[in-house]
Amino acid sequence: MAEGPITKTLASTVVYRNPWMTVREDRVERPDGSRGIYGVVDKPDFALIIPAEDDGFHLVQEYRYPVGRRTWSFPQGGVAGVDDPREMAAVELAEETGLRAAVWEHLGRVDSSHGTSSQGCHVFLATGLTRGEARREHTEQDMVHEWVPRAGFEGMIRRGEVTDDASLAAYLLLLLRERHGIG
Template sequence: MTDVSGISHLLETQVSSEDMVRGSFLHARRDIVSLPDGNHATREYVVHPGAVMVVPLLEIPGQDLRVVLERQYRYPVQRVMIEFPAGKLDAGESTAHCAQRELFEETGYRASEWSKAGVIHPVIAYSTEFIEVWFAKGLVAGERKLDKGEFLDVFTATANELIAWCLDGRVTDTKTVAAALWLQGYQAGTWKPVWSSSTAN
């Protein structure tokens, strides 16, 4: 439960709620809320089940740290985007299982060690979506199993290349830009992941 001490003057309270759209993927709602000053306002937002993103590390002794990335066309922005592997949670699925599943299905890689980095909320103004960020290493390549209608390229880049692409605007995907912060910390030794085997998650 959220601790509201000291922030109660900022909270909004739901008065009523209704469905706007309930599609195969998107579920949009419209709520009437009571504001801190007692007035009412409308809040429209997308209900999302949550997702995971995986930062797959290729660590080869004597070489620069590399990461596994994807290129995928994203229709809403009409662009091919550079991203880390990611996907939404299935009903009842744990985030750890989702991370392992998405990494294998999209890239063909399996990992022997995993570490949960944290959680990001990519679009707080209009969505309930959260993305849990996982790092993976000890990668073994295999044959990927893309969903029907899914088309993407898998490639690798050095961690420093990815960070530079985030800084110069070549990478604009929110979750991937956010992961670059953890990646910088990992390289600098200021963020130290706690690794565990994939079977322990």
């Protein structure tokens, strides 16, 4: 398997920037000498938490502007000024659900939209949960938090009610850990 970059970056231009992301256009040269461009969205990594108890999971639902509808997912997000994925996970879990976890297990990291974005997702299993008050950001004012049994969660996936790629990938990491000790 080839290691390292096989496509050479000839030039990189930032075409858009805001506090949450940078969009750049890179002129590239492929191994065969042909040239082209890549549009890349650079965003910091985020944390996703699988809050598990009683053979079920705590989920959140909110309106997602880019897809124009409400969606269910595991709690997730990034925290400005926080680079440690585990710390970010604890902040996001408490903020979105009010839950605190006594036990944290890092299940892995997955790339988000790796064909267009540099962003990654750190997946954590959170257990030993205690309840507290959620402290959502203003942009999360419509968020709903609900516990769902595992069978119900899998039914939601089959019915297309959970379509968030990070949540689906996180659940696969959990299943691999449970079935094969991987994670």
